[in-house]
Amino acid sequence: MTSDRSTVIQTRDLRKEYGSTVAVDDVSLEVYDGEIFALLGPNGAGKTTAVELIQGLREPTAGTVTLFGTDLQEHLLEVKDRIGVVPQSFHTFERLTVRENVALIADLHSNPLDTDEVLAELDLDDWAGERFSSLSGGYQRRTGIAMALVSDPEVLFLDEPTAGLDPAARRATWEHIERLPALGTTVVLTTHYMDEVEYLADRVALLVDGHVEAVDSVPGLVEEYAGEVTVVVHLPDGSDEATPELESVLESEAKAVYRRDTALVGVFDDRQRAQETYSALQDIGTHSIDLVSPGMEDVFLELAGASMAPGGELQ
Numbered sequence: 001m002t003s004d005r006s007t008v009i010q011t012r013d014l015r016k017e018y019g020s021t022v023a024v025d026d027v028s029l030e031v032y033d034g035e036i037f038a039l040l041g042p043n044g045a046g047k048t049t050a051v052e053l054i055q056g057l058r059e060p061t062a063g064t065v066t067l068f069g070t071d072l073q074e075h076l077l078e079v080k081d082r083i084g085v086v087p088q089s090f091h092t093f094e095r096l097t098v099r100e101n102v103a104l105i106a107d108l109h110s111n112p113l114d115t116d117e118v119l120a121e122l123d124l125d126d127w128a129g130e131r132f133s134s135l136s137g138g139y140q141r142r143t144g145i146a147m148a149l150v151s152d153p154e155v156l157f158l159d160e161p162t163a164g165l166d167p168a169a170r171r172a173t174w175e176h177i178e179r180l181p182a183l184g185t186t187v188v189l190t191t192h193y194m195d196e197v198e199y200l201a202d203r204v205a206l207l208v209d210g211h212v213e214a215v216d217s218v219p220g221l222v223e224e225y226a227g228e229v230t231v232v233v234h235l236p237d238g239s240d241e242a243t244p245e246l247e248s249v250l251e252s253e254a255k256a257v258y259r260r261d262t263a264l265v266g267v268f269d270d271r272q273r274a275q276e277t278y279s280a281l282q283d284i285g286t287h288s289i290d291l292v293s294p295g296m297e298d299v300f301l302e303l304a305g306a307s308m309a310p311g312g313e314l315q
């Protein structure tokens with residue numbers, strides 16, 4: 001993802017204070033046309049406030065937001081018509097059906113998409129006649145996305161789109177979100193789930209205490225901040241050394257080898273080389289071997305000291 005694509009959102013030194021709390025601290029970001037852009041951060045990092053400022057729902061204390069090349073404050077209504085929003089706590093008419101809820105939003109817009117086509121795109125056809133209140137959390141969330149999409153927004157904001165959903169519903173929601181750029185919609189999502197970002201995001205802004213620590217693709221962030229790939233050779237109980245054959249392969253391929261507890265650890269700059277060495281050591285077949293690749297969790301530990309709960313969310 002490079003900046004030769006047009007910029008649909010630009011913030012400059014965006015700041016929001018609530019009394020003595022600085023919720024958003026001089027945030028300067030760009031979102032490019034056709035990407036899935038994620039704001040990732042622990043609870044209270046300022047994600048929701050940042051997107052609400054970008055959507056024109058809150059007045060910044062300082063700084064500017066430019067949407068589609070237009071200053072947000074000067075052309076608020078015109079610009080708002082080109083965005084869709086699915087907030088974190090999403091409510092709608094509980095007693096209306098899925099189709100009625102989506103059609104209602106379509107009626108409010110001058111050039112909506114076809115309601116049934118949007119329902120089909122989100123695999124909601126079979127649920128179209130069901131009351132919203134009877135749906136599971138995952139289908140309610142998906143109805144929310146359909147309601148935002150039917151207005152044919154150029155940018156869709158999804159605030160914590162899979163919070164509270166079970167793994168199957170999360171996966172299904174991701175698969176639908178993943179298809180949106182191909183349908184012409186740029187996606188901005190906020191999340192505190194690492195796996196969501198790894199699955200979906202073209203680029204990620206890491207937000208900590210209101211400010212942006214880093215912006216890049218997931219592989220870019222991992223390469224820059226997460227440290228090296230390692231191949232770990234577990235020494236059998238009672239054994240103090242690996243076999244000479246195994247040790248010589250590891251020594252000749254790794255840039256460094258060190259001993260850690262009951263394991264021998266080879267450090268690599270190059271993922272491909274680590275992978276090949278891992279395979280070669282496995283072929284020798286005498287020891288249990290692990291290939292350990294750093295991920296977003298390591299990035300966050302490095303940049304923010306944040307840790308991850310067992311469910312994969314930042315704490």
Ligand SMILES: Nc1ncnc2c1ncn2[C@@H]1O[C@H](COP(=O)(O)OP(=O)(O)OP(=O)(O)O)[C@@H](O)[C@H]1O
Pocket residue numbers: 018021022023041042043044045046047048049050192
């Ligand atoms: N209306 C408000 N009045 C006062 N403080 C607020 C208000 N909204 C947010 N804050 C504070 O601003 C900070 C950022 O909150 P925000 O909700 O934007 O973070 P977040 O990253 O979206 O968190 P979460 O994932 O929990 O929604 C927090 O310290 C929060 O308590």
